[in-house]
Structure formats: C-alpha cells, structure tokens
Amino acid sequence: MIRGFKGRLTAPDDAGYEDQRRIWNEAVRARPALIARCADVDDVALAIGHAARHGLPLTVRAGGHNFAGRSLADGGLVIDVRDLDGVSVDPERRVARIGTGLRWGRADPVLQEHGLVTTGGSVSKVGVAGFTLGTGLGWLGRRHGLAGDNLLGATVVTADGAVRDVGPDGDPDLYWALRGAGTGLGVVTELRMRLFPLVRPVTGTLIHRLADAPSVLRQMVEATASAPPDFNWAAVLTTAPPIPGLPSGVQGRPVLLVPVFSSSEDDAHVKAARSIGRPVLDTIAPTDFCTFQTSTDEAAPDGMCWDVRSEWLTDLDAAAIDHAVAAMEDVASPLSEFLFRPLGGAISAPDAPDTPFSFRHAAFMTEIIANWAHGEGAPERAAAGRSWAEKGLAGLAHLSAGGPDVNHLGLDEKSPRVNAAYSRDTLARLAKIKQTYDPQELFQPPPWTTAGAAHS
Template identity: 35%
Template sequence: MTSTGVSGAALAELGTGFTGEVIVPDGSAYDEARTLFNAMIDRRPAVIAQCASTGDVVRAIGFARSAGLEIAVRGGGHGVAGAAATDGGLVVDLRRMNAVTVDPGARTARAGGGATMSHLDRATEAFGLATTGGRVSTTGVGGFTLGGGSGWLERKYGLACDNLVEVELVTADGERIRASEDEHPELFWALHGGGGNFGAATSLTFRLYPLPAVTVGILLWPPEAGPDVVRAYRDFMVTAPGEVGGAAIYLTAPPEDFVPEPLVGRLALALVLTYAGTGPEADAAIAPMLALGHTGGGVLEMPYADLQCMLDDPPGFRNYWSAEYLASLPDEAVDAFCDRAADMVVPSASQHILLPQGGAVANTGTHYPIPWRTAPWVVHPLGLWEATADDERAISWARDLRTDMRPWSAGAVYLNFIGDEGPDRVMAGLGAGNYRRLAAVKARYDPANVFHLNHNIRPG
C-alpha cells in the first residue's frame, strides 16, 4: 500500500490511459493541488485526479467507487463549504478542462466543467457577447451555474442557470449524459438549482447576449451616511430598469486613487451601480444616485469582463458566508443592516452586502427549483479575513446579521451564498415540493448518493 491507503498497483491502473495527472500526498504538486479558496478548509485527499478529458472523469469515478473512496468534484474550488475536497477520498479535479468555445452566430458558449468565470467572460468578450456570471472572475462556472447563478446581469438576462442550453455530465455509474430541454428533461430541470448532486458536469452551454460594454459606478460615503444612502438606493431600485444592477456594500476602503485619504483602511459604504450597456440611457438611469453627493468614487464604461474582476479577492483568506433573503426592506430593516456593519472585521476583505433582485430574476425560469428568486432583496455577509484570532468575531457578525434581518425574511436562500448550515437550510434553498421532486431525480441518477459532498439531496 502507498501512503494514500491505495495500493500502488491500483494507482498504476488508474494512470493507464489517463490523459491528465494523478497526484498523491507524497508528490511535489500535492499541497498546491489540494488548496481551496477558503483557507479554513484543510483536507487531505488520498488521490487528486486532475482530469483532462471526459474519459478521465469516467475513469476517476470508476476507480474511486471500486476502491471505496469518497468522491469530491472540483470545478473552481471557490465554494465556501469546501465541498471540492475530501479527507482520504478522491478529488475529480476538472480545472484542466477549462476551454470555452463560442459560436457567435448561434450566440452560445460551451464551457468546460473546470472553467472559471474569467475563462467564459474573456472568451465571449471577443465577440461582444456576454451572459450572467458571478460577481468575481475566480468563481467556477459549473458549481456557480448548477446552484442557480446570481450576478450583475441577472436583472436583465436572468440567472446563469436560466441561460443554460445543455449540460454534459458523468453519472455515478460512469454514464455520459447530455441534459437539455429535449434530452433527460427532468434531470435538466434539476440542474437549475440542484447543484452537483447528480453527476460531474464536464461542460455547460449558455445562451449569450450582445453586450460590448457596461457602465459601472462605484460611489463611496463614510459609514454614518449609510442609512440615508441605503434608503435612497432602496427607493431608486423600485423603478430602476432591468439593465440596472449593483449592490450596497460596507467594506474596508482600499488605497485607490478614487478613495479619499480619510476613508482609506476604514469602514465605508459603497454603492456599486451597474448598467448593461453604455451611453445616454445608462447615464440617465443612474443619475439619481449620482445626485446624492458621494464622497469618493466615479463612473466608468468598460468591458463586462473587466467589471467581473474588479472586486476579485485573492485566495488565502479565511472565509465564512451566509445570506438572508428579504420579503421587504422597510426603514427598520435598513437601520438593522447598517448598524450591524460596525461588527465587521476592519481592515479586511470582508463585505457587508445588500443586493437587489427583481427584473428577470423574478419573472424568468419560475418553474425551476429556485424559491429565492421572488425575494426583492438579499443580505449577504461575505466574511474574508486573515487571522485565526478573528474567527469568532467574523462568524458571529455574519450570524448576527442574519438574526437581525429575520423579521423581514422571505424564508428561502441561495445555497451558493452559504456554507454548511444544516438540512433545514438546504430545504429552504430548494423548497419542500421541489425537494421531493429533486430526490426522485437523485434516486434515478445517483441512488447510492455517491455525489454527497454538496448541499445534499438524499435519494427519494
């Protein structure tokens, strides 16, 4: 036996015909290969199978099952719960399968299961096309989309999963399946919010939209201005067109040219204003927020892919995220949101976020298992910090913010925004009726619950 607990002969068998790379704990690439975005997760897989083809994925899953190894599937490795790694099991690592092919005539893009948003956005940018992606470029396309896919363009074009054309995946039995409206339609339905419960997604094809550039505003205020600014933003978003997205964010003001010196390194309120397009319509749409008299910041036109990487956080931070979706946002809720910002770890990369929904989020794909899409607002404490000494404070801030906002809660939650918060929250993320239907799909495609390192749906 090797140090992995897997025999050398078995590993040699896995490696035969494997076009990627098989990495084990005594290999020089092991520590880098097992590292996730969330530095709080420190797991040691027995085998990391860095797949370069769908055939590799089939071989890796079959090997793990025959060896009795727990399976984790890694796309971007960005999820806060650390489900892309396993202690003592096998990681089906898709990161080498990151190619993106764009068909500009059909306005579609096919992304490999290991592609990040940067891969997808840069590929479509060359043709003046885009689709809804995450709010940072490092997010893995697969996990993001299968969980629903919330991003800056969602109010105009819907969630990422609303723009899925087809998904190719490998099941627990090693079967290669293409799911679409016409092939395996019930599975295709389940892949709109059900996450990685049904197999390893090796490619995803998306509908694209003409979008050569976007208009982006980042406006800053000192924290004491927060309640008035957030109320104004709330009222503004009620009538804002679908092209307008954005967020109200308490954060540590960075040392950038557009940040006044007194705010640098301190808590500040930022309004991020996005408009899917440029020109007079964009200027008119965001003008009411510019009239508030911001302390710092400004407005730019840029390619959508540049917007996507503006708020990227480098890896290596400790992470804790959560969310509360709101049925309403009265003045009392605004005050509660703003007051709790004082408990953030500052300075840090943490963000205390209020996001608007509405538009195409609320009226597209309503038959999919995504009960949170009808909520008009979501509060999203996104904790990223460096020192272990700040763990308790950062986690308490996130949990306390949820508690503060619970009087206005809609009850549902986007599972990509949270870690492991228990089965009740999984149910809240999918809906009880949807869960029963999803469990039946799970029983058909993964009856042994092989793919359980996720917001798990148990086979019905």
C-alpha cells in the first residue's frame, strides 16, 4: 500500500487492527484509516508522503498514554513509532539517545546501568516522546528541570519529508518548540537528553487518614517553601489501594497519599515530612530508582476509561485544600484522584532555559483524574466522572496561574481553554514555527495552533 515501506501497515478491515489501534485510555474511540508502524526513519518519511498525497490527517503515536488520545484521529493516518526503540548512553558526556518509541520503563533501566537519570515520567508506561514534547514534569523536576529543559537535540522528519538534526545550531526555532510544545510539527524519531548522576534516592509514600489531610497538607505546603530542590513530593487524594500493612479500617477508604522523593541521602526535609501528622503507613527508605519509577503503575491500569482536568496554580491555600478533601466524599471511582504537585527549584529558577513552558511562575499543578469502567452504563459513569472533575477544577479557580497543563488536557477540552496552556507570546511564536515547518497543516493541529490565548 506504501511502496518501499518496511514496517507494518494496518487498515480497519485487517486482522489485528484493534490491537494496533488500542491506546491506554479506552474512552478514546477514534478509528484511523491506516496505522503505519514504522521500522525506521525512511518509513516515517514514506508514511508522511502517503498521507500528503491522499489528504489524510496525520497523527503520531508513541507511548499511547495521552489522556485526550491525540495520537489517533478518525479517518487519519497514524505514524506509529513504537518500533523506533533504540537507546544508548554516552557516560562521559552524560547524554542519552532515546528512540521515541520507548516508554520510561524501558529507558530508565538503561540509564541506571550507568548510574545516570533524567527527568522522566512518574508512571513507567508513559511514552518518553509525548512526555518530553509536552511539559515533562517528573520527580527530578525540582532538581534538574522539566524534560524539555534537558532536551539537547532531536532527529525530526518534517512534513516535506526532510530528516533534520534539530538543536541549538540546527533549526533553532523548531528546537525551541520541541522543548515543551513539540507535537504537531513533525515526527521526532530520536531525542538526545542530558543526564545526571543518581544512584539510590530516598523514596516512599506516607499514607494519612482523610480527616488528617487538611492539617498535613497545610504543613507540607509550608515546609516546601524552604525545601531544597532535591526534595519533592505530591499530594494524592484517592481511595486507599490494597497495600500490605495498611490498617483494615483504612483499606478501600479515601485517604491522602504523600509520595516523597529525595535525591539526597540525608535530607532533613524527608525527616520533617515523616514527622507531620500521624501517617498510618510510612514506606520511606533508600530505594532503587527504577523501582520507585514503577511504584505507581498499578494506579493507572490499561483497559479503563479516563478523563482529566488540570491547572497551574499560584499557591495551595487552605480553601483549596478543604475543597479537594471535600471532593473525596463523592469521588467518582476508586481509581479517581485529586492531585497536587509542587514546582520550584530548577523549574522556577531565573536562569531556567527559554522554552514554550509558560508557567514557571506557578507554585503547584493540579490534576483531577476521573476514572470509570467501559461497558454497560459507561455513558452515565463518564458523565458522573467528568462532572466530578469539572467541579473539582472550579473550586480552584481563585488560584489559577492562567491555564491547564498541555500534558493533562481532557477528552473534550477545546479552545480557548486549551490555548491557555501557553502564554500569548508563546502561541504567536509557535504559530509561525508551524507555518514554516508544516504550512499545509498535514499534522493534526496541536492545541495551540489557533492564536489568541486567554492570558498574556
């Protein structure tokens, strides 16, 4: 069907179409006309040419973990890069070359063989590509910046079929865009990432009863103000997972999980966090980095339906904390979560790199994740889940730093809300870059294409 194509082509009537099409979020039902699973960079260029000749909307699929399912379009051609999965490390220069088909769960162990890391996903099944080309907020973010901050260069096949070595000295505008707004501009086939030494961090989770959550969270927020960049944490309001050692009265009940991460072995802030409130479980200990990186995978299983709302926040005040805790009284399902993550450190530093990321002034990010099962009654469950997430978001409006996280856009979110994921200046610059590299808009428009963001 595409002359010279070496990988696998799958159309809706072919055997295995559903397996090739399936992504993590079962709520996404888009049915592409052709899935081109590419064997190499030449296949990518051939698939782009085919889409251009036949007027097929183009999307790119890597880890398949985008909440809104932006890797698939109805009637489109999917360039599936999952088999571009090479990874190599130059330990002297501390640089990794990572094929964009990899997920963090396969990249991290290779980096760790050299005692090296970079800012990666907090769930190991997430794709390195989508994560890095969007915000890329991970456990090492406060210490080493966002994933895009550590992107040194990339190989990109653009709409004209050219294979470009993109970096500060080659297509610098495209390089700038890739570091936080990199979808919809071409197909990235390899990422070159800066690495950092890390062998054995101190990590684990503190679990608190919901009744204690407001006081614990207020103290955690206060402690964060003076915390070093080595120290990171998150607040996850959810239903207690079946963890051994959890008191029976807490199992299956809404709780506050506080995952803690420190790249310093003797971090006074870890000790301080452990002394806040009366955790019913404390699993903090020196840990193998890759083990920690997979420790929350079970909270995001395949085969379920999801939606999300997110927002960058200027603060996390008592009203917001009380609102989030109260939301757990009518939580949509056991896997639904109300999350907060701090920024600061390298992300917010005055000398942070100039990238499309527009929220370095924010102090926290919130994600409100609704989960439901597909099958009979799914539309009602979906409506309940979405309404829970929307209500959750509405209660934080007074703290909005201006918009949502591009990596956590929901299923049905549209402009102007999605445009607010970038500042107005950033949107204007991105629109010009799109015009230069994809003037015919072959690649499905990313959220930011329409200029005129809601904030400056």
